[in-house]
Amino acid sequence: MASDIDSATWRRVDAYLSALLVGEDPALDAAVAAQRAAGLPAIEVAPVNGKFLHLIARISGARRILEIGTLGGYSAIWLARALPDDGLVISIEAEPANARLARANLDRAGLGGRVQIREGRALDVLPTLSGEAPFDLVFIDADKESNAAYLDWAARLGRPGTVVIVDNIGRGGAVADPTNSRPDVVGTRQGLEVLARDPRFEATALQTLDAKGYDGFAVAVVV
Template identity: 50%
Template structure:
């Protein structure tokens, strides 16, 4: 089972409506204002032939604001890619804050490190390479301080495992964000994507019954199509 983000959503992918993309572009230009370092991260991913699956700028800005609103000082990210979302969240950290991000592929990790350094955030961000479940187990074995904020955006098959680790590596009050929680509506028709749907649905069911998680899910539309994210708090 892979531990990196899938490169495509398959034949059922919903083509974004022109209005969704136009509104997203307007909001990005009018409200979000991604800086040059963030734009560089997106371009580096394109240049390296990575799949265009990083979060949108408005979602990245939301992550930054959630880090700030939650008062997080330690952030854990599962799924790095070129470092776009890591840069957003690290920009929301206070002085002395720390972000650990897990990346499966060495090539992606190298590009992410370069982007993080170009953003002036190398002192705040640590990129760890290897299967995420191994990295998470290592963090636990090292006795790391609890994480205040966890962002999960990796292979969907392991979503439930990642949620379990978010609880184990977090503390009461830790904020957890799980991306791709709607995935073009596969929650209603798992046959649309037999690879990713079981992990997405299983994670949502876990969020609804986990004794240590209180959660909701927000649907979204935009350049990435029809999707959404789950927002949870560790009890």
Template identity: 55%
Template sequence: MGGVDEDWGRVDDHLARALLPADEVLEQVLAENRAAGLPSIDVSPLQGAFLTLLARITGARRVLEIGTLGGYSTIHLARGLAAGGRVVTCEFEPRHAEVARRNVERAGLAGVVDVRVGAALQTLPQLEQEGLGPFDLVFIDADKGGYPQYLEWALRLTRPGSVVVGDNVVRRGRVADPAVTDPAVTGVRTFLDAVGAHPRLRATALQTVGAKGWDGFAIAVVD
């Protein structure tokens, strides 16, 4: 037997082969991201399929993503949209956004994805001013220190019944260690506390293991 992380990755590969059809477009997207030198922090294929299913289960027509990177998760979300739906995705780095736009076009989804460039805390008020909400599903996967503020905006831009998902909330278990003062960890910890205390949210969290190691999702429904 290999190490635990090695075993997790092998099981991830097995599950993906069993459950996910071969997808040349998504493979090309990941290859494009690597070629462009983007950090390898995309959701895994199984996690991406989870996002597609979540969008379909909720019947989402309006999806907000905070943190685009190269558009891999964006494509998964867009594939789950109800008819006439749209994804608005916010990306801080112009170079990442350029790669994402190419990838979204390659996937044939340019007509339903709106990539916004700039700091999310500047972009989100613009979305409110443009009346683009309420969003049915919000996926938060950006800088972890900003998660508490992104949650506040998610609540402003959603409605009762909307779903809010926060990625990377376990941080290899560091979120539960009060001695850890890394802003990426403390930001997530504050986010989780705010979700749990908010009177308009009903939430849970799921730890995940796999090719991306030990992490997890927080999932909340807006009352």
């Protein structure tokens, strides 16, 4: 039974899948090492999830990608690698030090020309993108308290068919506990309620067990 699987087992499976399907990658490994050296929290996506983002971007034929939450650029590397030569990732990062580190990581990976990092609070930066070409894929991985607002902007800045991915929706199981009033949990639930009720979206969500623990992500399409 799944309930009998202990953490050592699923971590072993994750390590096996990562080694088999992702493998060693000097640019990604260097990005993670730089993040650790800079003291950034280990909250970048797990390797298997990074490749998931990469494949979704390729499958969707994305040419313009919006990322909300850059951190050290790990997921931006995965997304940028999925783009055609004239494609673009616009990634929003609130912390200038993180943005500087991400730019260095992207340049080291040879992808600096495909990624623009816009510095500032996402809710201040997102309105400045109005009027630009619509995004084909939006990846939301920032403060969970603002997920509902980020989803609203994803719909505004996208088009019918835009893919939207929201990370960290499981919150270690807390998302399904109505008595949990932590701001990140409440914000996550509010985002999921937008996906369930807003007619601009068709969505589902999956639980995950990977190197980052027990969590999940939502996948939606703008309709």
